[in-house]
Amino acid sequence: MNNKQNIILIGMPGCGKSTLGKALAKRLGRDFYDADDVIVEQEGKTIPELFASSEDCFRDAEVRASQFLAHKSGIVVACGGGVVKRSENMDIFKKTGTVFFLDRSPDDIVSDVDVSTRPLLKDGKQKVYDLYDERIDLYRNAADYCIPNNKPMEAVLDDFEKLIKEID
Numbered sequence: 001m002n003n004k005q006n007i008i009l010i011g012m013p014g015c016g017k018s019t020l021g022k023a024l025a026k027r028l029g030r031d032f033y034d035a036d037d038v039i040v041e042q043e044g045k046t047i048p049e050l051f052a053s054s055e056d057c058f059r060d061a062e063v064r065a066s067q068f069l070a071h072k073s074g075i076v077v078a079c080g081g082g083v084v085k086r087s088e089n090m091d092i093f094k095k096t097g098t099v100f101f102l103d104r105s106p107d108d109i110v111s112d113v114d115v116s117t118r119p120l121l122k123d124g125k126q127k128v129y130d131l132y133d134e135r136i137d138l139y140r141n142a143a144d145y146c147i148p149n150n151k152p153m154e155a156v157l158d159d160f161e162k163l164i165k166e167i168d
């Protein structure tokens with residue numbers, strides 16, 4: 001893959017975007033960005049503060065962060081879990097990047113994520129299953145490639161790195 005092309009990770013909250021994204025960036029010698037952190041920095045507000053105004057207010061900020069990130073080159077981005085809710089974000093990212101869906105089962109997500117600390121999951125474990133059903137088609141349709149996250153992290157990283165080297 002062209003090393004200027006951005007690597008964009010999408011997937012459920014808790015699917016491993018930040019952890020695997022950071023590790024992949026390190027392996028490839030690229031810079032890593034967490035889109036949620038960019039939103040907080042650009043807006044000068046926390047994610048709960050933005051959601052407290054409205055979800056639309058947060059989603060508008062997310063589009064601005066997508067635009068900012070898509071102007072960079074050769075980076076790895078962990079998107080927010082709901083980035084696919086606005087198809088505009090995917091159009092923006094695809095201009096300069098390739099989109100990878102990190103697919104982790106809801107069973108694995110609930111088994112090791114502290115749902116109480118994730119805003120959209122604060123309503124408990126059932127929310128993970130509901131969100132997965134609600135969003136799975138959006139993730140699959142938005143992605144250029146799917147990376148199953150169903151084995152130890154180092155093995156998933158090996159698959160990811162191999163795929164990146166294979167694709168144009």
Ligand SMILES: Nc1ncnc2c1ncn2[C@@H]1O[C@H](COP(=O)(O)OP(=O)(O)OP(=O)(O)O)[C@@H](O)[C@H]1O
Pocket residue numbers: 011012013014015016017018019020078080081112113118149150151152153156
């Ligand atoms: N293959 C795996 N094996 C073991 N643990 C994993 C695996 N993939 C992810 N995890 C763990 O799952 C947890 C959630 O991962 P992470 O925070 O990277 O998810 P995320 O997609 O960035 O979530 P969010 O959208 O909420 O930011 C972390 O504790 C991470 O170490």
Ligand SMILES: O=C(O)C1=C[C@@H](O)[C@@H](O)[C@H](O)C1
Pocket residue numbers: 013036047079080081082083119120
């Ligand atoms: O899944 C979602 O809709 C979200 C996930 C987080 O990464 C944040 O982007 C925010 O809490 C919304």
Ligand SMILES: [Mg+2]
Pocket residue numbers: 017018019034078
């Ligand atoms: Mg994250």
